[in-house]
Amino acid sequence: MRRNIVAGNWKMNKSFAEADDLINSIAETLKEYDTTDVDVIVCPPYPYLELVSDVSEDADFFVGAQNVAKFDNGAYTGEISSSMLKGMGVDYCIVGHSERRKYFNETNKDVSEKIDKLLKEDITPIMCVGESLEEREGGNHFEVIRNQVQEGLFHLSADDMQRCIIAYEPVWAIGTGKTATKEQAQEIHAFIRKLIEEKYSDDVAQEVSILYGGSCNPQNARELFSMEDVDGGLIGGASLKAKDFIQIACSF
Ligand code: PEP
Numbered sequence: 642m643r644r645n646i647v648a649g650n651w652k653m654n655k656s657f658a659e660a661d662d663l664i665n666s667i668a669e670t671l672k673e674y675d676t677t678d679v680d681v682i683v684c685p686p687y688p689y690l691e692l693v694s695d696v697s698e699d700a701d702f703f704v705g706a707q708n709v710a711k712f713d714n715g716a717y718t719g720e721i722s723s724s725m726l727k728g729m730g731v732d733y734c735i736v737g738h739s740e741r742r743k744y745f746n747e748t749n750k751d752v753s754e755k756i757d758k759l760l761k762e763d764i765t766p767i768m769c770v771g772e773s774l775e776e777r778e779g780g781n782h783f784e785v786i787r788n789q790v791q792e793g794l795f796h797l798s799a800d801d802m803q804r805c806i807i808a809y810e811p812v813w814a815i816g817t818g819k820t821a822t823k824e825q826a827q828e829i830h831a832f833i834r835k836l837i838e839e840k841y842s843d844d845v846a847q848e849v850s851i852l853y854g855g856s857c858n859p860q861n862a863r864e865l866f867s868m869e870d871v872d873g874g875l876i877g878g879a880s881l882k883a884k885d886f887i888q889i890a891c892s893f
Pocket of ligand 1: 814815
């Protein structure tokens with residue numbers, strides 16, 4: 642059965658000293674709350690993975706990365722492979738975030754190749770999908786999301802599909818303070834789950850956690866997470882404050 646999940650995406654933020662403070666504060670704050678019903682994941686920038694991984698050993702959260710190379714190893718200057726991530730204690734990895742699609746021209750094909758590399762190392766992909774404002778206003782959001790889900794994931798076997806997490810992140814809601822309504826989120830989450838059911842089966846669809854991302858905060862998380870097909874959140878800005886992040890994680 643699908644799990645409740647809250648993942649924090651720190652993006653390219655924090656100095657090393659600030660990251661040290663934040664992760665220790667998250668570990669301490671977690672002790673004050675009951676998070677048995679939710680898996681908490683922290684995705685720091687690459688250089689802080691070792692720090693976050695070390696702290697995670699005595700704390701109740703998992704470690705995630707924000708990106709991975711689509712290659713195994715070799716002459717790919719600046720890239721980080723899935724086996725390197727595994728060696729750092731990484732259990733989850735975000736792929737296909739809209740910022741990577743926009744600024745680094747990541748395609749659905751790139752995303753699908755990265756997912757293969759992650760699964761080979763037993764790292765759980767958190768694949769992001771979501772439409773731009775223009776696509777929503779043009780009424781194309783269902784088609785955009787269908788393509789992203791099909792081209793990113795539907796080459797997988799049913800077993801591998803069940804090992805993935807999907808994050809619906811409308812681009813117009815990321816970092817804008819403009820959150821999707823709970824109805825808008827539910828509509829797309831149900832649509833994604835239906836796509837998985839049609840391609841695989843209802844059993845497979847029920848195993849896949851689908852997270853909402855886009856200006857999620859302690860004030861709106863409970864309402865969003867109360868929807869049937871919303872299994873948690875991928876949190877950007879609010880994951881940079883320990884208390885806000887953990888409050889969101891306790892919003893089920
Ligand atoms: C994100 O970038 O994944 C995200 C959801 O950001 P924010 O919460 O800041 O909108």
